[in-house]
Every structure is written in structure tokens, then in C-alpha cells.
Amino acid sequence: ARSLGDKKEKTLAMIKPDAVDKMGMILDMISHKGLLVTKAKMVLLSRAEAAQFYIEHQSKPFFNGLLDYVTSGPVVAMEIMGGNAIGVWRELIGPTNPSDARSQNSQSLRAKFGTDNTRNAVHGSDSKESATRETEFFFPSAGPSRANTAQFTNCT
Ligand code: RTP
Numbered sequence: 241a242r243s244l245g246d247k248k249e250k251t252l253a254m255i256k257p258d259a260v261d262k263m264g265m266i267l268d269m270i271s272h273k274g275l276l277v278t279k280a281k282m283v284l285l286s287r288a289e290a291a292q293f294y295i296e297h298q299s300k301p302f303f304n305g306l307l308d309y310v311t312s313g314p315v316v317a318m319e320i321m322g323g324n325a326i327g328v329w330r331e332l333i334g335p336t337n338p339s340d341a342r343s344q345n346s347q348s349l350r351a352k353f354g355t356d357n358t359r360n361a362v363h364g365s366d367s368k369e370s371a372t373r374e375t376e377f378f379f380p381s382a383g384p385s386r387a388n389t390a391q392f393t394n395c396t
């Protein structure tokens with residue numbers, strides 16, 4: 241396994257509602273990439289919460305369909321950590337459209353578990369800035385939820 245010492249990074253991963261039943265296989269694939277799940281929770285997002293999470297897409301034509309999709313059932317949000325975690329996770333999830341994913345690399349999560357351009361199974365932060373914002377969205381650093389959060393003192 242990769243050492244956590246090299247270019248350690250954190251990112252926010254989300255298993256979208258249609259792939260929550262694939263959580264076990266997804267966790268195995270995260271482990272096999274040498275990444276560590278350092279925080280996790282299952283939550284049913286309200287429409288307002290989903291709109292806040294996806295605020296960068298509010299003027300896109302697919303915004304309402306995206307909100308319908310991500311509020312259709314619970315999601316699993318995870319903070320994952322490791323060397324180059326943002327890029328490693330984006331590579332593991334694959335391209336936005338699962339049919340592109342299947343033609344490029346059938347091993348990616350969207351190739352395996354995605355249905356269409358909207359229902360694409362998983363999310364990953366696309367930059368350090370979004371990783372920070374999205375991790376704070378699901379796992380606020382202040383407030384009572386912190387008491388319930390597993391602390392990996394050797395990693396943080
Ligand atoms: P994500 O943010 O979920 O990791 O995905 P992404 O960067 O690959 O894609 P992005 O452009 O950020 O779009 C966010 C999510 O919106 C849905 N979408 N639907 N119907 C459509 O044309 C369309 N385009 C995007 C997908 O669920 C996408 O992951």
C-alpha cells in the first residue's frame with residue numbers, strides 16, 4: 241500500500257442514490273487504490289441542500305434533473321485521504337457520461353455502475369477548492385456533528 245506521507249490529500253466522494261447498494265464494491269475499489277476512508281455518512285439530502293452542494297451548476301439545463309436524481313434516495317458522503325487523492329478518485333470514477341466511461345475504460349466506477357449522463361453513480365471533487373468546500377458541506381468542522389465523527393489522529 242502507498243504511504244500516507246507522499247503528497248497526502250483529502251477529497252470528497254459521494255455515492256449517489258442509484259449506487260448506494262454497490263457501496264461494498266466501491267469501498268473495496270477505494271482500498272485497492274491505497275486510499276483511506278476517514279469520514280463517512282449516509283444522508284437524505286433536501287432539495288435546498290442538494291442545490292447548495294451543486295450551486296456551481298445552478299444555471300445549467302440539467303440542474304433540476306440533477307436535483308431530482310440526488311434527492312431520490314440517500315447518498316453516502318465520504319472524506320477520502322491519500323497521495324493525490326483528488327486525481328486518483330476522479331480517475332477511478334471515470335468520465336461524467338457512463339457510456340463514454342464504458343468505451344474508454346471499463347474498470348471505472350461509472351463504467352461499472354452508471355446508467356446515463358445524469359445517473360452516473362458517484363461524485364468526486366474536481367479541485368482542492370471544491371474538495372475543501374464539499375467536505376465542509378457534509379462534515380462541518382465546527383458544531384455538534386463533530387462529536388460523532390471518527391477521528392484518525394495518525395492521519396490528520
Ligand atoms: P460530479 O461533479 O458529480 O463528480 O460529476 P462531473 O464533474 O463529472 O460532472 P459535472 O459537469 O460537474 O456535472 C455534475 C453532475 O450533473 C449531472 N449531469 N447531468 N444530463 C446532463 O447533461 C448532465 N450533465 C451533468 C451528472 O450527475 C454529473 O455528475
Ligand code: MG
Pocket residue numbers: 366
Ligand atoms: Mg463536477
